[in-house]
Amino acid sequence: MPDTETLDGDVYVSPRHLASTTGTGDLALAPLLGLGWDFQYDEDSNLYVTAPDRRVRLGYLPEGEDDGLWRINAYKDAFGPPVWGVCFNDRVPTEFVTAFTTALATAYEQGPDAYLAQPVSGNDEHDPFLAVVPLLKHGWEIDRPRWGVFAIQAPDGLAGMEFTTGDLDPDAELTTRDARWQLWAGMSIDRPVWYATASTDTPVALLTAVTECVADPAPLPRWREATFSYIKGMAQLTPILPPGPPAPTPLDVQRAVVSRRPAVLPAASVPRWSTTSRPALPGPRR
Structure with missing residues (x-):
């Protein structure tokens, strides 16, 4: 077909x-x-x-x-x-x-x-x-x-x-x-x-x-609504199914494997200073 x-x-x-x-x-x-x-x-x-x-x-x-x-x-x-x-x-x-x-x-x-x-x-x-x-x-x-x-x-x-x-x-x-x-x-x-x-x-x-x-x-493809009535009574009309999804490529498979791996979080960084950081202790007076 x-x-x-x-x-x-x-x-x-x-x-x-x-x-x-x-x-x-x-x-x-x-x-x-x-x-x-x-x-x-x-x-x-x-x-x-x-x-x-x-x-x-x-x-x-x-x-x-x-x-x-x-x-x-x-x-x-x-x-x-x-x-x-x-x-x-x-x-x-x-x-x-x-x-x-x-x-x-x-x-x-x-x-x-x-x-x-x-x-x-x-x-x-x-x-x-x-x-x-x-x-x-x-x-x-x-x-x-x-x-x-x-x-x-x-x-x-x-x-x-x-x-x-x-x-x-x-x-x-x-x-x-x-x-x-x-x-x-x-x-x-x-x-x-x-x-x-x-x-x-x-x-x-x-x-x-x-x-x-x-x-x-x-068989030949035609539009059902435009088909003459005599055809509908004598011919076999078989619905044309929409095309299925394309077969995955090797690149598609590789991307899918990567997407299923657990995410690796970056190491936590310690800020030099923030509003929640403890203030530095005062040094000794001279």
Whole structure:
């Protein structure tokens, strides 16, 4: 579990796919802003982040037209259509978005061959189903078969991931939930509490970074009072105990031993004269 001195919350939420958003985008924006990417706000306080080559763009849209809070697109040509697009809605756990932007920052530093790498079936590095492996390793199971859809579900049945086969509308993939990939949590995919979508050509490494974060069994810290009611009914909330006292250092032990020793009083001194001293006897007269 994280260091309790750096936690932002008073309860742990488990499983983590029920944790919902932290309510702030700072952590997810940090990996890209740390590379010096340009950013600007519009009149509604939406934030737009752009890579130096203008071929990757992120929108953080709390005042957007729908619940798509995070929209990230990549381009071969800065003035052409997007090659791939990813969307996280406004209740996705912020840690999952951070996993994506962290992987994106790494891929961007490696160059276009990394952040524009297209999935290739059967390829050891870019096979799209590599993104599913972290979930399967942590107990997610293949869901009931449906025509044209490969689906897996979390052990509690409250989260899932779907991969749609066949041809899809490229424009719809970028603007709706009708995308190649969809990750969700809630009662069902038709009524998700949060969802994330990724279009056909989204690099597998970026998707895998998200599924690895989702599959991590460690709980996530949240504030109980800010926790959505659906979480309180389905997730396990464990109080975060305050940190205990630090272990004593050798110097602390030495000071404690010294403090328990009896005090040594200084030898009593005899004053030369005081108001309580006996007056000196007079000497003999000459």
